[in-house]
Amino acid sequence: MKDMVEGYTTPDGRQIGGVLMELKNITLRFGGVVAIKDISFDIREGEIRAIIGPNGAGKSSMLNVISGFYVPTEGEVWFHGQKRPAMRPYQVARLGIARTFQNIALFDGMSVLDNIMTGRLTLMKSGLLTQAMWWGKAAAEEDEHREKVEKIIDFLEIQNIRKTPVGRLPYGLKKRVELARALAAEPKILLLDEPMAGMNVEEKEDMCRFILDVNDEFGTTTVLIEHDMGVVMDLSDRVVVMDYGRKIGDGPPDEVRNNQDVIDAYLGVAHE
Amino acid sequence: MFYREAGDFKTSYRADSQTFPIRLDRMGYIAALVVAYAVVPFFIDDYWANAVFVPFLIYAIAAIGLNILVGFAGQVSLGTGGFMAVGAYAVYKLMTGFPEVPFFFHVILAGGVTAFVGVLFGLPSLRIKGFYLAVATLAAQFFLVWLFNKVPWFYNYSASGQITAPDRTMFGIYITGAQTSAVAKYLFCLVILTLVALMARNLTRGTVGRKWMAIRDMDIAAEIIGVNPLSAKVTAFAVSSFFIGIAGALLFSVYLGAAEVGESFGINKSFLVLFMVIIGGLGSIFGSFAGAAFLVLLPVFLKNVLVGALGWPTDVAAHLELMIVGALIVIFLIVEPHGLAQLWRIAKEKLRLWPFPH
Numbered sequence: 001m002k003d004m005v006e007g008y009t010t011p012d013g014r015q016i017g018g019v020l021m022e023l024k025n026i027t028l029r030f031g032g033v034v035a036i037k038d039i040s041f042d043i044r045e046g047e048i049r050a051i052i053g054p055n056g057a058g059k060s061s062m063l064n065v066i067s068g069f070y071v072p073t074e075g076e077v078w079f080h081g082q083k084r085p086a087m088r089p090y091q092v093a094r095l096g097i098a099r100t101f102q103n104i105a106l107f108d109g110m111s112v113l114d115n116i117m118t119g120r121l122t123l124m125k126s127g128l129l130t131q132a133m134w135w136g137k138a139a140a141e142e143d144e145h146r147e148k149v150e151k152i153i154d155f156l157e158i159q160n161i162r163k164t165p166v167g168r169l170p171y172g173l174k175k176r177v178e179l180a181r182a183l184a185a186e187p188k189i190l191l192l193d194e195p196m197a198g199m200n201v202e203e204k205e206d207m208c209r210f211i212l213d214v215n216d217e218f219g220t221t222t223v224l225i226e227h228d229m230g231v232v233m234d235l236s237d238r239v240v241v242m243d244y245g246r247k248i249g250d251g252p253p254d255e256v257r258n259n260q261d262v263i264d265a266y267l268g269v270a271h272e
Numbered sequence: 273m274f275y276r277e278a279g280d281f282k283t284s285y286r287a288d289s290q291t292f293p294i295r296l297d298r299m300g301y302i303a304a305l306v307v308a309y310a311v312v313p314f315f316i317d318d319y320w321a322n323a324v325f326v327p328f329l330i331y332a333i334a335a336i337g338l339n340i341l342v343g344f345a346g347q348v349s350l351g352t353g354g355f356m357a358v359g360a361y362a363v364y365k366l367m368t369g370f371p372e373v374p375f376f377f378h379v380i381l382a383g384g385v386t387a388f389v390g391v392l393f394g395l396p397s398l399r400i401k402g403f404y405l406a407v408a409t410l411a412a413q414f415f416l417v418w419l420f421n422k423v424p425w426f427y428n429y430s431a432s433g434q435i436t437a438p439d440r441t442m443f444g445i446y447i448t449g450a451q452t453s454a455v456a457k458y459l460f461c462l463v464i465l466t467l468v469a470l471m472a473r474n475l476t477r478g479t480v481g482r483k484w485m486a487i488r489d490m491d492i493a494a495e496i497i498g499v500n501p502l503s504a505k506v507t508a509f510a511v512s513s514f515f516i517g518i519a520g521a522l523l524f525s526v527y528l529g530a531a532e533v534g535e536s537f538g539i540n541k542s543f544l545v546l547f548m549v550i551i552g553g554l555g556s557i558f559g560s561f562a563g564a565a566f567l568v569l570l571p572v573f574l575k576n577v578l579v580g581a582l583g584w585p586t587d588v589a590a591h592l593e594l595m596i597v598g599a600l601i602v603i604f605l606i607v608e609p610h611g612l613a614q615l616w617r618i619a620k621e622k623l624r625l626w627p628f629p630h
Contacts, residue, residue, distance in 0.1 A: 114482055
């Protein structure tokens with residue numbers, strides 16, 4: 001793995017590119033609590049990268065560091081070969097990093113369509129006055145983005161609920177709408193925080209298919225946190241394993257599966 | 273059956289995202305506009321204009337303004353009266369300072385001044401939310417009223433401390449002052465209300481409106497998907513105060529003619545407009561109209577029934593009115609927090625099938 005600066009080819013024949021984001025010696029502290037301790041890994045263009053670990057391992061904190069919600073206490077985030085300065089989450093979003101949340105964070109008062117349209121906010125340019133008048137540019141821009149959003153709606157098979165207020169939808173569909181909203185931003189990196197939590201087998205299969213299709217169709221680099229080991233091992237190209245804020249494994253699923261530290265972390269070790 | 277969307281097909285996204293996508297709605301609103309512009313002016317007299325139509329139009333503007341802030345952007349404000357006072361005093365200073373500029377521009381400029389003041393008082397909203405923001409805007413209310421009482425420059429050093437609207441004309445017709453006809457007042461306010469409602473609708477259906485609603489529904493998620501919370505909140509305060517300032521300017525110059533800040537723009541005014549928004553429906557332009565109509569018509573209606581028809585003393589009727597309005601607000605908050613607009617929506621959904629079961 002180490003020598004492949006220019007990327008690699010996956011067993012199923014997808015071409016993975018160079019390093020898109022690199023996390024260097026990230027440490028995150030909240031007062032005395034160390035959530036993440038000196039973790040480094042990279043994310044390559046076009047790959048599906050999973051972060052796994054037992055509860056409280058710091059996976060979500062890691063995702064929050066990537067999406068700019070937390071600023072790491074120590075360490076650097078490199079994106080597109082440049083060090084990313086400390087910035088507000090909305091600025092990170094404009095760099096092309098979109099995410100979904102573990103506990104769905106949709107806008108309940110708005111329709112599915114409006115929710116997904118908010119995903120494209122960073123790409124829409126027309127100002128306050130043109131919009132107030134709704135002349136020429138504002139209306140044309142709205143149509144143009146609506147067309148893109150409709151493609152995502154088709155892709156995720158949610159055409160029939162596009163005008164429904166999100167608050168009325170069942171859990172599984174909400175998860176799908178949230179994925180649609182993240183996709184609408186045309187992200188360079190898509191962060192999924194437990195996309196399959198609380199779903200039944202059928203919904204999980206649907207979600208897996210969407211994640212693979214998204215990666216296949218748009219070539220979106222995806223970072224996901226997931227508890228379902230079967231899903232992780234099937235979906236991801238490379239896996240980072242965390243435990244108590246430390247990185248204990250990193251590599252392709254098969255390699256990680258046989259790593260003694262990982263097995264210990266998941267199954268526990270007998271203490272003498 | 274009576275409210276149909278079947279067979280109303282859209283072939284473009286533009287048609288689908290228009291203001292009234294359903295043909296029946298569209299026809300209804302066109303009919304309402306025709307009545308408002310072409311029928312009412314022929315029948316309106318001083319009583320109807322002063323008791324019903326002009327206050328309704330002006331409060332509808334204020335309610336739309338406040339609804340943008342509270343209903344769409346989710347920022348509670350109790351400073352409406354103060355911001356209306358800013359609009360009133362701004363238009364007064366402009367009218368007396370630059371008599372040669374057409375009155376219409378004075379009203380718009382007064383809105384602009386209020387927008388600026390609104391932004392200043394809206395800045396704390398970045399740090400404080402909910403109750404605490406309400407208290408901060410309450411401070412704005414009291415500060416502004418105090419300011420306009422205290423600094424004689426604002427009321428041009430008049431002995432009474434009141435401001436009085438000078439006579440102004442548009443196209444040779446009086447709009448303000450004692451000689452203004454009921455029709456002129458009505459039409460002037462109607463034109464401005466139409467413009468305000470259109471602008472509000474356009475803003476709320478586009479990107480700006482989505483940013484506001486995203487901040488309202490979940491501010492953390494909004495920031496993560498790329499909404500700058502500062503600019504979203506500040507634009508909400510600016511647009512909202514712009515409309516509220518226009519309403520204040522009209523209330524003073526066209527409707528009242530003379531005003532004293534504590535009396536006309538006190539905390540009561542803030543609550544009145546807030547009640548309109550709550551009863552009408554948070555986050556709905558139609559609700560702003562409905563709420564304004566309800567709270568303007570209710571006192572007139574009660575007075576006519578209680579004093580006119582039943583012959584009760586005026587003071588008893590006045591007290592009873594307060595009790596009824598209070599009770600209605602409590603009932604609305606409990607039974608239908610989304611207000612008259614939601615009742616209207618439910619009625620429309622029912623009418624789609626009625627009188628048939630399926």
